Amino acid sequence: MSYNLLKGKRGIIFGALDSKSIAWKVAERAHEEGATFVLTNAPVALRLGTISDLAEKTGSEIIPADATSIMDLEELIDRSVELLGGKLDFVLHSIGMSVNVRRGNPYTHQDYNFTKKGWDVSALSFHRMMSVLYNKDAMNEWGSIIALTYMAAQRVFPDYNDMADNKAYLESVARSFGYFFSRDKKVRVNTISQSPTPTTAGSGVKGFDGFLAYADKMSPLGNATALECADYAISLFSDLTRKVTLQNLYNDGGFSNMGVSTAVMNEFMGENDDAVDADED
Numbered sequence: 059m060s061y062n063l064l065k066g067k068r069g070i071i072f073g074a075l076d077s078k079s080i081a082w083k084v085a086e087r088a089h090e091e092g093a094t095f096v097l098t099n100a101p102v103a104l105r106l107g108t109i110s111d112l113a114e115k116t117g118s119e120i121i122p123a124d125a126t127s128i129m130d131l132e133e134l135i136d137r138s139v140e141l142l143g144g145k146l147d148f149v150l151h152s153i154g155m156s157v158n159v160r161r162g163n164p165y166t167h168q169d170y171n172f173t174k175k176g177w178d179v180s181a182l183s184f185h186r187m188m189s190v191l192y193n194k195d196a197m198n199e200w201g202s203i204i205a206l207t208y209m210a211a212q213r214v215f216p217d218y219n220d221m222a223d224n225k226a227y228l229e230s231v232a233r234s235f236g237y238f239f240s241r242d243k244k245v246r247v248n249t250i251s252q253s254p255t256p257t258t259a260g261s262g263v264k265g266f267d268g269f270l271a272y273a274d275k276m277s278p279l280g281n282a283t284a285l286e287c288a289d290y291a292i293s294l295f296s297d298l299t300r301k302v303t304l305q306n307l308y309n310d311g312g313f314s315n316m317g318v319s320t321a322v323m324n325e326f327m328g329e330n331d332d333a334v335d336a337d338e339d
């Protein structure tokens with residue numbers, strides 16, 4: 059359903075690789091809500107993914123940019139403002155990659171060159187992106203910037219590996235840069251902490267299916283899907299959330315405040331969910 063929440067708004071969406079990507083769903087929803095935007099991704103991802111289908115569907119231009127290159131980001135932001143016909147109202151950072159995860163190096167045995175690369179792509183890129191937007195004064199007042207994160211920034215998920223540290227850094231950058239952006243430009247900066255979601259980046263984490271099933275059983279509303287994440291992002295890009303800033307916002311079906319659920323307890327008690335529900339009735 060469309061509410062015209064982003065009518066007339068302009069933005070940049072980083073990180074749509076294929077139709078499973080969270081950024082892909084955000085782009086589809088932003089289009090439905092009346093926004094115009096530029097799609098961007100690393101040059102290599104443009105070759106591997108299917109982003110041109112999304113561009114066609116949403117009437118968007120694609121501008122390649124490696125989020126580790128300040129030059130690429132400067133060019134992307136200049137060209138986007140020019141193409142879209144004015145300053146930006148929203149930006150989505152939906153970028154994550156760990157070389158240690160890809161290579162199967164456990165947290166205790168990292169290759170630190172890989173660690174630095176993953177941090178540069180996944181975390182420092184958020185600072186870099188915001189510094190270009192801020193220094194070019196490329197955002198409209200009451201604009202909104204969002205990055206995507208995961209709860210491993212707060213709690214231990216062993217196989218999330220060095221991405222946990224990258225997400226902690228990313229969330230800190232959202233607060234620290236968010237202060238300056240909010241104070242000086244009246245621009246919101248927030249992170250959405252999303253449930254495990256079956257995408258290319260998500261599925262790369264060891265034991266991801268177990269992760270997904272566990273989170274689903276722990277969450278009273280079940281895991282949030284990529285589309286549900288997109289809906290939440292749209293609300294944060296809209297004018298309905300103008301004083302929400304410097305926050306890490308959980309879109310996780312309640313997982314982050316759970317200790318244990320009956321569904322998970324039952325796994326240890328040898329009972330099924332239905333039996334307990336019947337007892338409770």
Ligand SMILES: NC(=O)c1ccc[n+]([C@@H]2O[C@H](COP(=O)([O-])OP(=O)(O)OC[C@H]3O[C@@H](n4cnc5c(N)ncnc54)[C@H](O)[C@@H]3O)[C@@H](O)[C@H]2O)c1
Pocket residue numbers: 072073074075076078079080081099100103123124125126151152153154155179206207208251252253254255256257258259260261
């Ligand atoms: N999938 C999950 O379970 C989950 C949960 C919470 C948060 N997140 C976060 O959501 C975001 C999006 O991930 P996703 O799950 O949609 O997976 P995805 O693999 O579809 O998206 C990751 C994107 O990062 C891009 N990227 C990698 N290196 C880049 C670079 N140097 N420059 C520019 N872009 C680059 C990739 O090309 C890809 O489009 C990530 O920040 C991820 O950590 C994912």
